Amino acid sequence: MIEVKELHVTFGKGTPLENHALRGINLQIPEGQFVTVIGSNGAGKSTFLNSLAGEVMADTGSIAIDDQDVTRWPTNKRSGLVARVFQDPLAGTCESLSIEENMALALKRGQRRGLSRSMKKEYKELFQERLSRLGLGLEKRLGDRMGLLSGGQRQAVSLLMATLQPMKILLLDEHTAALDPKTAAFVLELTRDIIAEQQLTALMVTHSMRQALDVGDRTLMLHEGNIAFDVQGDEREGLDVPDLLALFSRNKGEELSDDSLLLG
Amino acid sequence: MSAIAFFGAIESGLLFGLVAFGVFIAFRVLDFPDLTVDGSFPLGAAVAATLIVSGWNPWVATAMAMVAGCMAGALTAWLNVRLQIMNLLASILTMIALYSINLRIMGKPNVALLGDETVLTPWEELDIAFYLISPILLTLVVLVVYFLLVRFMTSETGLAMRATGVNAKMARANGVHTGRLTIMGVALANGLVGLAGALFAQTQGTADVTMGVGTIVVGLAAVIGGEAIMSTRTIARWLFACLIGAILYRLAIAVALNTDALGLQAQDLNLITAVLVTLAIVMPRMKQLKRSGGAA
Ligand SMILES: Nc1ncnc2c1ncn2[C@@H]1O[C@H](COP(=O)(O)OP(=O)(O)O)[C@@H](O)[C@H]1O
Ligand SMILES: [Mg+2]
Numbered sequence: 238m239i240e241v242k243e244l245h246v247t248f249g250k251g252t253p254l255e256n257h258a259l260r261g262i263n264l265q266i267p268e269g270q271f272v273t274v275i276g277s278n279g280a281g282k283s284t285f286l287n288s289l290a291g292e293v294m295a296d297t298g299s300i301a302i303d304d305q306d307v308t309r310w311p312t313n314k315r316s317g318l319v320a321r322v323f324q325d326p327l328a329g330t331c332e333s334l335s336i337e338e339n340m341a342l343a344l345k346r347g348q349r350r351g352l353s354r355s356m357k358k359e360y361k362e363l364f365q366e367r368l369s370r371l372g373l374g375l376e377k378r379l380g381d382r383m384g385l386l387s388g389g390q391r392q393a394v395s396l397l398m399a400t401l402q403p404m405k406i407l408l409l410d411e412h413t414a415a416l417d418p419k420t421a422a423f424v425l426e427l428t429r430d431i432i433a434e435q436q437l438t439a440l441m442v443t444h445s446m447r448q449a450l451d452v453g454d455r456t457l458m459l460h461e462g463n464i465a466f467d468v469q470g471d472e473r474e475g476l477d478v479p480d481l482l483a484l485f486s487r488n489k490g491e492e493l494s495d496d497s498l499l500l501g
Numbered sequence: 502m503s504a505i506a507f508f509g510a511i512e513s514g515l516l517f518g519l520v521a522f523g524v525f526i527a528f529r530v531l532d533f534p535d536l537t538v539d540g541s542f543p544l545g546a547a548v549a550a551t552l553i554v555s556g557w558n559p560w561v562a563t564a565m566a567m568v569a570g571c572m573a574g575a576l577t578a579w580l581n582v583r584l585q586i587m588n589l590l591a592s593i594l595t596m597i598a599l600y601s602i603n604l605r606i607m608g609k610p611n612v613a614l615l616g617d618e619t620v621l622t623p624w625e626e627l628d629i630a631f632y633l634i635s636p637i638l639l640t641l642v643v644l645v646v647y648f649l650l651v652r653f654m655t656s657e658t659g660l661a662m663r664a665t666g667v668n669a670k671m672a673r674a675n676g677v678h679t680g681r682l683t684i685m686g687v688a689l690a691n692g693l694v695g696l697a698g699a700l701f702a703q704t705q706g707t708a709d710v711t712m713g714v715g716t717i718v719v720g721l722a723a724v725i726g727g728e729a730i731m732s733t734r735t736i737a738r739w740l741f742a743c744l745i746g747a748i749l750y751r752l753a754i755a756v757a758l759n760t761d762a763l764g765l766q767a768q769d770l771n772l773i774t775a776v777l778v779t780l781a782i783v784m785p786r787m788k789q790l791k792r793s794g795g796a797a
Contacts, residue, residue: 311673332667341657345661
């Protein structure tokens with residue numbers, strides 16, 4: 238269970254560029270729920286994910302994971318609870334390290350690191366087994382540098398890396414946005430499968446309203462640092478993109494074009 | 502070139518191999534441009550020489566020199582990580598401070614090790630040509646350091662350190678304490694340079710407060726030169742390339758100085774170094790240019 242209360246984040250506090258990016262977010266995500274997040278460019282989606290991960294610190298408010306207050310914990314301390322895949326395929330992996338080294342690093346997420354060897358035979362076998370499900374032949378290229386892989390291959394491997402160890406929440410920040418449509422569909426399918434198989438609690442940002450409704454159990458929209466709407470269950474069943482736009486204007490009293498969302 | 506000049510070049514190549522390991526850790530593993538090296542090299546020499554002169558066991562003195570180097574590196578990284586001072590500037594601050602500290606440690610600009618017991622002394626009783634003693638001992642030290650470093654860099658913590666330099670945000674997301682590992686890595690780098698300084702003082706029989714000048718450039722020349730001519734595919738090969746780079750660099754310098762036709766003298770060393778480093782930086786790019794059909 239993830240519990241966010243009155244979360245505020247301000248960038249550049251006290252400077253002329255002060256930016257109140259998150260303005261009192263309240264959200265509870267029960268275990269095993271798959272939440273999709275939409276919102277126009279600059280709405281605060283990435284900032285929200287970064288604050289859950291610990292990359293961005295909250296000004297006020299609190300974040301609790303399974304009743305443990307983690308508000309002041311830095312990223313590395315939260316890593317046993319939070320796993321993530323970034324939007325930029327370059328951001329989630331180390332390009333000058335090999336595929337197996339990247340995976341070995343992710344295998345120790347949230348665990349103590351000592352002086353024992355980072356690579357073991359049983360690790361390699363595990364990596365090969367996980368990679369083979371991608372059907373990309375990467376299981377035969379464990380020693381290749383990550384930088385040799387395409388963006389789609391890197392995102393797929395990032396997803397496998399993020400799910401090597403258990404977590405309380407998986408954060409996906411537009412992780413298919415930088416890919417061509419066919420590769421994006423492949424990575425999305427993989428995401429759905431893994432989340433379903435491992436019954437993960439997940440928060441996925443997407444720029445497609447259609448996708449937000451098709452995937453997951455619950456959809457919320459961020460707007461100017463706040464939750465504009467939050468739908469799940471029966472209410473979400475059968476909703477279409479125009480319904481989302483209507484929902485937004487009813488809650489916010491503003492008009493929003495489909496375009497401004499798609500740009501985000 | 503005489504045998505003495507040749508083995509002299511090997512000896513100093515091995516010593517600078519240790520410096521190259523340190524420079525490699527800071528510049529390549531952590532992506533931390535660290536000039537502390539110019540201060541931690543004479544620091545190692547100063548600590549070792551001062552302790553040896555006051556009767557300490559030379560190996561213990563050498564170990565203390567390494568510890569002092571580690572502390573200098575840790576200070577630089579701490580200034581960067583905790584006080585958020587830009588890495589290059591932080592290292593310059595430590596380097597400048599070390600000049601005063603080194604003078605304080607020695608109490609004078611130089612300390613001579615005349616007749617004092619050094620790590621070389623037990624070897625001098627063996628039936629080995631005098632110009633071979635240092636190269637043999639240094640080869641042993643460098644090999645031990647090399648294997649320990651390779652083992653460390655392939656350990657869980659070593660891998661985390663490498664990830665810190667390549668992609669700190671990703672490393673943090675995987676639970677790596679990037680600040681702590683940066684401090685640890687820069688400390689290790691300068692510990693190795695301190696070790697090199699301590700051994701340099703003992704093979705030369707003197708420690709001098711000015712002897713650090715240009716250490717960083719020689720270390721970089723070794724790393725870049727090694728990378729230009731050898732494979733860097735695995736961390737073991739990459740470190741080995743740094744060592745070979747250091748040895749070849751000192752040999753090249755010796756050849757240049759010994760070729761009378763060139764008319765070069767010791768004071769031309771800095772110029773030669775600058776030319777060699779420039780060549781080493783340009784060479785790999787020339788390879789790329791050739792590969793891409795000469796198109797810039
Ligand atoms: N590191 C940062 N420093 C300053 N401002 C930032 C930073 N990250 C995001 N912002 C600002 O915060 C707001 C929300 O950004 P972001 O969370 O990236 O939006 P989204 O992901 O929804 O497009 C934007 O106005 C953005 O410019
Ligand atoms: Mg974003």
